Amino acid sequence: MEHTQSSEIIEPVHHDSSTKKIWRTFWILLGITVAEVGLAFLHLETGFPNRMFLNGIFVILTFFKAFYIVAEFMHLGHEIKNLVMTILMPLLLFIWFIVAFLYEGHSWKNMRKDLAPGTKVEAPKAPAAEGHEKHY
Amino acid sequence: MDTAVTAKKKWWAGGYSPFNVNYGKLMMWYFLLSDAFTFGALLISYGTIRFSSPSWPDPNEVFKSFPGMGHANLPLMFVSLMTFILIMSSVTMVLAVHAGHHRDRKAVAKWLAWTIVGGIAFLSCQAWEWTHLYHEGAWWGRNPFANVDGTVASTNFTNFFFTITGFHGLHVTSGVVLNIVILINVLKGTYDDRGHYEMVEKVGLYWHFVDLVWVFVFTCFYLL
Numbered sequence: 001m002e003h004t005q006s007s008e009i010i011e012p013v014h015h016d017s018s019t020k021k022i023w024r025t026f027w028i029l030l031g032i033t034v035a036e037v038g039l040a041f042l043h044l045e046t047g048f049p050n051r052m053f054l055n056g057i058f059v060i061l062t063f064f065k066a067f068y069i070v071a072e073f074m075h076l077g078h079e080i081k082n083l084v085m086t087i088l089m090p091l092l093l094f095i096w097f098i099v100a101f102l103y104e105g106h107s108w109k110n111m112r113k114d115l116a117p118g119t120k121v122e123a124p125k126a127p128a129a130e131g132h133e134k135h136y
Numbered sequence: 137m138d139t140a141v142t143a144k145k146k147w148w149a150g151g152y153s154p155f156n157v158n159y160g161k162l163m164m165w166y167f168l169l170s171d172a173f174t175f176g177a178l179l180i181s182y183g184t185i186r187f188s189s190p191s192w193p194d195p196n197e198v199f200k201s202f203p204g205m206g207h208a209n210l211p212l213m214f215v216s217l218m219t220f221i222l223i224m225s226s227v228t229m230v231l232a233v234h235a236g237h238h239r240d241r242k243a244v245a246k247w248l249a250w251t252i253v254g255g256i257a258f259l260s261c262q263a264w265e266w267t268h269l270y271h272e273g274a275w276w277g278r279n280p281f282a283n284v285d286g287t288v289a290s291t292n293f294t295n296f297f298f299t300i301t302g303f304h305g306l307h308v309t310s311g312v313v314l315n316i317v318i319l320i321n322v323l324k325g326t327y328d329d330r331g332h333y334e335m336v337e338k339v340g341l342y343w344h345f346v347d348l349v350w351v352f353v354f355t356c357f358y359l360l
Contacts, residue, residue, distance in 0.1 A: 087165055
């Protein structure tokens with residue numbers, strides 16, 4: 001059983017006995033991490049680039065690292081498309097997940113700020129009053 | 137062995153795996169997918185709470201110590217070392233899988249052993265960091281670090297930090313245990329008898345996933 005099961009698997013063709021590719025991926029991952037830490041220090045020392053911009057770069061670089069780990073180390077880049085899709089498609093849920101929840105968090109912050117006890121509330125305007133008068 | 141795939145071969149007609157991987161490996165992928173959602177939920181809830189807070193502690197102020205360096209201000213240095221160790225252990229794991237393809241028992245054992253060393257080194261680093269933070273007064277329910285704007289911070293910061301890095305550390309621990317089990321099997325020659333080293337690949341997938349999660353934890357807690 002075990003044998004019939006494994007014999008049906010087609011071995012990937014690219015058996016390049018060199019381990020060059022593995023080390024290339026390692027250097028990429030290390031390089032990105034060094035770049036991230038370098039940027040963080042640049043920000044600490046000089047305040048440049050500004051926080052929002054820097055965070056954007058960090059997130060993008062993180063996804064680059066994730067791509068290399070999944071595609072090369074986990075070999076997903078060399079599997080057949082069916083498998084790749086069953087793994088990646090469900091992850092699309094994360095887009096909604098992240099957007100919705102961070103938006104929610106941001107909204108809570110604003111509500112805490114605007115509705116905190118003691119916060120001066122702007123008097124609600126009464127545009128309807130004029131309209132009502134016209135009726136009479 | 138008639139295993140060439142032509143364009144006319146029907147993957148779904150039976151006799152062939154539609155995903156071209158064995159059952160065990162496919163299930164490992166699906167487990168990791170579910171685990172990705174667990175970690176995703178944890179990290180996103182962290183992000184939500186952080187977004188909903190008026191201010192938050194500065195990671196460069198909190199994580200600035202290095203073993204044996206006293207009170208020197210070294211933000212990011214220690215966690216960079218931890219990241220390096222984990223990436224390195226991921227590389228040794230790929231090399232073990234690679235050696236497994238060539239059924240080179242000695243090389244598999246060597247690289248697996250290095251992977252285990254890397255995993256234990258990472259866990260030791262984490263143990264040091266946790267101990268250090270604990271002595272500074274940080275723990276679940278206790279947060280000695282002030283917010284960036286100088287206000288008193290809630291315990292959300294430490295609660296999320298210890299929960300998420302702790303959950304990741306638990307994964308590293310089970311990864312090390314799995315690696316040790318596999319190493320024993322390799323040394324016993326179990327996979328030579330079986331004819332293939334696919335078990336190394338399955339555990340390798342798990343190990344790389346742990347590295348992958350760390351990449352996100354590193355960004356979310358130490359960089360942002």
